[in-house]
Structures are given as structure tokens and as C-alpha cells.
Amino acid sequence: MIDLLxxxxAIALTMVSQKxxxxxxxxxxxxxxxxxxxxxxxxxxxxxxxIEKEQISAHMKSRMAEIYECPDTLLVCPSWMHGRTE
Structure with a gap:
């Protein structure tokens, strides 16, 4: 399994390449x-x-994590990305 980092x-690369x-x-x-x-x-x-452009509620984050089959922590932009987001 791929670790969180x-x-x-990979998500950061997608974010930048897809804008x-x-x-x-x-x-x-x-x-x-x-x-x-x-x-x-x-x-x-x-x-x-x-919703994807805003901060989301804990409930919505939980539902999205279920759908995307990932930990809800992955739905929060990591601190090392701050300053590079839209």
C-alpha cells in the first residue's frame, strides 16, 4: 500500500498539472x-x-473519504502544500 506522503x-502533481x-x-x-x-x-x-473549491464540513469529508476509499486526512491539503494552492 502506498504511504500517505x-x-x-501524487495528488499534488495532479493538482498542479490539472490546475x-x-x-x-x-x-x-x-x-x-x-x-x-x-x-x-x-x-x-x-x-x-x-464544494471542491471550499473547505468542507466534517460530515462531507467523511462521506467523500468513503466514496474515494481513502482516509479523511488525505482530503486535507497537507501543510507542505500551503502557498501552492489556488
Missing amino acids: KQEQ VSWLAAVRLYKNVSRTDAAKMLNITPDALKR
């Missing part, structure tokens, strides 16, 4: 489309797009 580095937020990069890294994630969260794709 390696996952964060997306951290949450969107996690979703892309986990190969989940915005449409599929929105359906599983019972929201619209546009609502998910807005």
Missing part, C-alpha cells in the same frame, strides 16, 4: 468522475464543483 505527492483544487485532485487521483461522485453524495455535479 506518496499519495499526497484544480486539492479535493478535485484527490477525486481525480482516485479515478472517480465528478458526475459519479456527485451521484454518490446525492448532490449535483455543479454543487460538487463548488
